[in-house]
């Protein structure tokens with residue numbers, strides 16, 4: 330399988346604080362890749378480096394064989410940040426249309442992709458509502474739709490299901506699998522252990538270092554435990 | 570076109586946000602009206618009490634003053650002064666004119682003295698020899714409001730554009746949308762120019778409304794061309810906007826944005842020509858040269874009071890433009906903090 334993302338010896342510091350330490354990572358085309366780690370482990374920082382918002386202090390990032398950061402590559406990456414980045418005064422539709430325009434979509438195409446994305450996240454009926462009247466879960470789903478506007482080949486989702494009830498979480502994961510079937514690669518961060526089970530492969534992140542990386546089954550088997558949580562602890566995720 | 574996408578979005582947001590829209594237009598109109606009410610009052614007419622004056626002088630004062638003169642003894646006059654019933658008491662002591670002024674109100678003082686001096690002059694010279702006075706700039710109708718009004722229009726436009734522009738750019742960062750923007754292929758300069766044009770549209774409207782209101786409703790003294798005035802106010806607004814978006818990079822929340830007002834905005838009004846600068850210390854004069862409002866207000870005064878053309882003050886215009894250009898470039902660089910590319 331071809332690699333869509335390669336990270337070589339990535340290190341990043343904020344001032345003196347080393348937030349990422351010697352990260353080596355590769356993600357295959359078409360898989361759902363999970364980044365699991367407790368709060369403060371460096372997940373958000375890591376995905377921002379992949380997206381190209383942050384630049385690593387050391388090391389290199391390659392997306393589709395080209396070096397990041399690059400404005401050209403940003404066109405093929407979709408990013409959903411940990412906090413909802415939406416304009417409260419605008420309607421959902423106006424938000425989506427704005428981001429679609431930034432990806433260079435023409436008016437007609439915009440209409441099409443907005444309807445398609447709204448359908449995926451189940452917001453078709455609420456498109457004309459102003460975002461400030463949206464519930465937390467609706468905003469989360471709208472953020473997801475906003476990252477789908479330009480049909481990206483690589484979708485990066487930073488804790489997409491935080492604050493979403495279990496039922497909706499299940500339906501959003503179903504969507505991830507549908508997106509995957511349509512050929513999209515998904516990188517998703519989470520600190521919820523049972524979500525990690527749904528990924529094809531998983532990297533465990535602790536204190537800015539990757540402590541393990543494999544399929545969930547193999548990670549559990551290697552340590553001879555039943556749950557991802559136990560595996561994480563066994564790999565040293567619990568020791569501080 | 571990414572710039573136009575940002576412009577359109579700002580316009581959509583702004584039209585929904587009625588309060589900010591009102592702050593941009595109604596607040597400056599309200600404040601300028603209040604200042605007009607205070608400064609554009611009629612000339613002060615002093616009440617003068619007299620005792621034992623030579624007849625010609627009494628007649629002459631009677632002619633100059635609007636109110637009837639009151640005859641009072643010195644004792645009575647002092648009581649009237651205490652109750653603020655009169656502004657001055659006039660009598661002769663040892664063959665010299667003796668004036669007792671109420672003294673606590675500068676406007677009343679100078680109006681009283683002016684009346685008395687005019688009366689003495691008239692008595693000495695007779696009417697025929699009154700000097701001919703002409704005005705090179707302005708007219709004898711020019712009052713305090715006309716004088717400071719031109720500066721105030723510039724100042725309030727600067728002030729309110731600074732607040733609204735700065736806070737909305739700051740919000741872009743605090744609500745996370747700047748980061749989202751920077752994850753798209755948009756270039757940094759496209760964001761900055763999107764903001765300038767988006768807000769620019771509204772500041773043109775703002776300048777148009779405030780300038781028309783001042784000139785046509787409040788009847789502020791206006792010797793020059795209205796459209797040239799509008800151009801200067803617009804340029805000033807763009808400078809305020811670019812300064813605000815630049816400084817918002819150094820604020821973490823709305824309150825910190827407000828803290829820039831006493832530091833960056835208020836000092837400008839003191840050095841912008843409302844008070845004479847010639848008498849200030851050298852280093853203060855240098856300070857005033859670093860402030861965009863100094864040049865903007867100077868150009869506005871030249872147009873409004875002296876009836877000059879915009880090309881008579883082209884240096885001021887170029888400097889204001891230069892300030893805006895510098896702020897814009899710095900702003901594009903400041904965004905590097907959030908994305909190097």
Ligand SMILES: Nc1ncnc2c1ncn2[C@@H]1O[C@H](COP(=O)(O)OP(=O)(O)O)[C@@H](O)[C@H]1O
Nearest residue numbers: 343346348366367368369370371372373374375
């Ligand atoms: N802009 C920043 N400046 C300084 N420190 C930061 C910054 N962003 C994140 N950090 C630090 O980096 C560490 C990792 O943060 P983050 O990547 O957000 O973790 P996670 O997403 O896994 O919760 C934390 O200790 C955080 O305090």
Ligand SMILES: [Mg+2]
Nearest residue numbers: 372373374411
């Ligand atoms: Mg995070």
